[in-house]
Amino acid sequence: MGDLSVVQAMRYASAGGKRLRAFLVLETARLHGIAPEQAIWPAAAVEALHAYSLVHDDLPCMDDDDLRRGLPTVHVQWDQATAVLAGDALQTLAFELLARPECSPDATVRADLVLGLARAVGAQGMVRGQALDIAAETAPEPLTLEQITELQAGKTGALIEWSAAAGPVLARADSAPLRAYAQALGLAFQIADDILDVTGDEETAGKRLQKDEKAGKATFVSLLGLDGARARAAELIEQAHVALDSYGDEAETLRQAARFVIARQS
Amino acid sequence: MGDLSVVQAMRYASAGGKRLRAFLVLETARLHGIAPEQAIWPAAAVEALHAYSLVHDDLPCMDDDDLRRGLPTVHVQWDQATAVLAGDALQTLAFELLARPECSPDATVRADLVLGLARAVGAQGMVRGQALDIAAETAPEPLTLEQITELQAGKTGALIEWSAAAGPVLARADSAPLRAYAQALGLAFQIADDILDVTGDEETAGKRLQKDEKAGKATFVSLLGLDGARARAAELIEQAHVALDSYGDEAETLRQAARFVIARQS
Numbered sequence: 458m459g460d461l462s463v464v465q466a467m468r469y470a471s472a473g474g475k476r477l478r479a480f481l482v483l484e485t486a487r488l489h490g491i492a493p494e495q496a497i498w499p500a501a502a503v504e505a506l507h508a509y510s511l512v513h514d515d516l517p518c519m520d521d522d523d524l525r526r527g528l529p530t531v532h533v534q535w536d537q538a539t540a541v542l543a544g545d546a547l548q549t550l551a552f553e554l555l556a557r558p559e560c561s562p563d564a565t566v567r568a569d570l571v572l573g574l575a576r577a578v579g580a581q582g583m584v585r586g587q588a589l590d591i592a593a594e595t596a597p598e599p600l601t602l603e604q605i606t607e608l609q610a611g612k613t614g615a616l617i618e619w620s621a622a623a624g625p626v627l628a629r630a631d632s633a634p635l636r637a638y639a640q641a642l643g644l645a646f647q648i649a650d651d652i653l654d655v656t657g658d659e660e661t662a663g664k665r666l667q668k669d670e671k672a673g674k675a676t677f678v679s680l681l682g683l684d685g686a687r688a689r690a691a692e693l694i695e696q697a698h699v700a701l702d703s704y705g706d707e708a709e710t711l712r713q714a715a716r717f718v719i720a721r722q723s
Numbered sequence: 724m725g726d727l728s729v730v731q732a733m734r735y736a737s738a739g740g741k742r743l744r745a746f747l748v749l750e751t752a753r754l755h756g757i758a759p760e761q762a763i764w765p766a767a768a769v770e771a772l773h774a775y776s777l778v779h780d781d782l783p784c785m786d787d788d789d790l791r792r793g794l795p796t797v798h799v800q801w802d803q804a805t806a807v808l809a810g811d812a813l814q815t816l817a818f819e820l821l822a823r824p825e826c827s828p829d830a831t832v833r834a835d836l837v838l839g840l841a842r843a844v845g846a847q848g849m850v851r852g853q854a855l856d857i858a859a860e861t862a863p864e865p866l867t868l869e870q871i872t873e874l875q876a877g878k879t880g881a882l883i884e885w886s887a888a889a890g891p892v893l894a895r896a897d898s899a900p901l902r903a904y905a906q907a908l909g910l911a912f913q914i915a916d917d918i919l920d921v922t923g924d925e926e927t928a929g930k931r932l933q934k935d936e937k938a939g940k941a942t943f944v945s946l947l948g949l950d951g952a953r954a955r956a957a958e959l960i961e962q963a964h965v966a967l968d969s970y971g972d973e974a975e976t977l978r979q980a981a982r983f984v985i986a987r988q989s
Contacts, residue, residue: 463854464846513811518803537784538857541807545779545814546846552818553841556834564830568822571837575819580730580812588729591804 466531466543467550470508473526473663475723477646477714478503478620484710485624485635498560499570499623502551506578507616509547512540514587520668527663548578561627569626577615586611599675606644613650614643637700642715645693648686649719651676655683662723690719732797732809733816736774739792739929741989743912743980744769744886750976751890751901764826765836765889768817772844773882775813778806780853786934793929814844827893835892843881852877865941872910879916880909904966908981911959914952915985917942921949928989956985 479500486496515522515530516537523533532540554560555570576582589608593600600608621639625632654666655678669676677686697715701708745766752762781788781796782803789799798806820826821836842848855874859866866874887905891898920932921944935942943952963981967974 461846461851461854461858463850467846509811513807516803516807518807537782539854541779541782541784542850542854542857545775545810546850548811548814549841549845549850552837553845556838556841564834568824568830568833568837571818571834572822575815575822579815579819580727580733584729584808584812584815585727588727588805588808591808592727 462535462539463542463546466512466535466539467508467547469528469534470512470531470543470547471505473528474504474507475721476504477718478507478616480714481617481620481639481711482623484714485621486627487624488704488707488711489624489628489630491624491627495559495561496623496627498554498557499627502554502560502570502574503616503620503623505547505554506551506574509544509551510578510583510587510616512544512547516540519587519591522665522668524659524664527660563629566627566629570623573619573622573626577619582611582615583613584611586613586615593674594672599673599679601675602677602680605675605677605680609644609647610640613647614640617643617646634700634703638697638711638715641693641697641700642718645690645697645715646718648677648690648693649721651678652683652686652690653722654678657722687719694719728801728805729808729812732778732801732805733774733813735794735800736778736797736809736813737771739794740770740773741987742770743984744773744882746980747883747886747905747977748889750980751887752893753890754970754973754977755890755894755896757890757893761825761827762889762893764820764823765893768820768826768836768840769882769886769889771813771820772817772840775810775817776844776849776853776882778810778813782806785853785857788931788934790925790930793926829895832893832895836889839885839888839892843885848877848881849879850877852879852881859940860938865939865945867941868943868946871941871943871946875910875913876906879913880906883909883912900966900969904963904977904981907959907963907966908984911956911963911981912984914943914956914959915987917944918949918952918956919988920944923988953985960985 482500482503483493483496511525512531514520515525516532522530531543552571555574556567561567578584586608590612618636618639621635622632625635653662654669657666659666681689694715698712701711748766748769749759749762777791778797780786781791782798788796790796797809818837821840822833827833852874856878884902884905887901888898891901919928920935923932925932947955960981964978967977
């Protein structure tokens with residue numbers, strides 16, 4: 458029956474990207490004394506999960522995107538059936554990686570990572586954000602700032618928070634400071650995405666831009682203006698920095714990451 | 724933003740059906756002294772997982788079915804985006820239910836259940852079977868008996884095996900006899916499906932029939948003939964019975980279930 462395109466598509470969809478979520482897992486693990494050989498498992502899991510969400514989000518019935526990370530999207534490169542199955546299997550792979558003994562010798566930690574990821578991405582988390590996003594397209598009124606903030610907390614925030622909490626969860630330590638950091642970072646990330654959608658260059662970004670504006674969707678830029686959005690993002694990065702105080706100089710890389718999130722061009 | 728259709732669709736897609744997989748979890752748990760209050764969690768998980776696979780399988784880009792369990796499929800009742808998201812969230816829900824402390828007080832058991840389910844349904848299990856099934860539609864030659872058996876072991880067999888192994892896994896006992904039972908049962912189930920596809924009534928079955936024949940796909944019936952397929956299914960049910968020998972009279976309900984699988988009309 459030849460080589461399976463679904464496996465090729467899984468590999469293709471997992472390549473490239475900024476690896477922000479994997480970085481957060483590895484860096485917060487390092488802060489808590491967890492070895493990279495162990496942290497690489499939840500880091501790989503969150504990137505597989507993120508790749509699944511992009512493949513399904515790009516489908517014609519969803520955002521209908523043909524370009525992702527500078528390459529044709531999976532349903533363009535193969536077909537829709539392959540994109541649905543590859544996304545499905547990438548989600549499964551994420552949970553498989555977390556449940557493997559290599560991820561943590563402590564089964565309670567593995568089960569906690571699975572439970573936390575499931576809550577971050579299911580119908581109360583990421584999928585809720587995606588569903589709100591789709592519902593907004595046909596809503597009679599554009600969304601308010603409060604509604605967009607709620608939408609984004611689900612759509613991108615929950616997975617970023619899970620990633621930053623992975624370090625303390627692996628070490629069975631308090632995850633509250635890193636969750637506060639990630640909440641501010643996640644919202645700043647989304648505001649930066651909205652700014653990039655208006656001011657960015659498609660080739661550098663590796664994806665289609667100005668889609669929200671064309672669709673008449675409310676964004677942080679349409680609601681706050683470009684300067685207002687930039688000021689709000691800077692304020693959130695300051696909050697993210699403050700949340701890291703208890704980690705002292707050790708958290709310098711996470712502080713740099715927060716600055717990168719609003720300065721990035723892709 | 725109103726009630727979310729994705730949550731309604733998840734509930735809709737989880738209703739009805741034979742509950743064969745949940746039955747296998749509950750009955751094998753009972754055989755191993757696990758209380759129903761505990762076994763109900765993996766039983767609910769496997770039904771959520773199965774519902775996800777049906778919702779995505781019915782999509783226009785996959786099998787393009789409009790009828791399931793006697794009702795319009797999710798993408799007909801809502802739309803494709805809702806069907807993709809509801810399926811995604813049902814898969815997530817399955818892993819969430821397994822990772823919850825209610826599922827087992829022993830975190831090793833919870834992690835094992837997650838790992839086993841992920842391996843049964845990912846790119847080496849169910850999704851592999853679905854991908855082979857789609858590839859078969861455009862293959863130059865119809866599949867051989869060996870290839871169809873491999874395809875079905877992934878597509879339906881792996882999840883049925885996981886369900887029957889759940890009882891011993893919950894009790895940390897040997898799962899080999901129930902896995903042997905489930906492998907024979909799963910294959911008999913699929914042969915019965917192929918027989919039903921030819922001889923069944925759409926109203927009673929609650930789904931479209933004669934689809935394989937119309938698509939010119941090889942099935943157990945096209946390869947073995949109707950009588951040959953019936954004989955093979957009966958042989959497998961006999962094998963399933965033998966695998967239960969060590970459980971004695973206690974396994975009578977599982978033996979009845981095996982007989983039901985080839986006698987069923989839906």
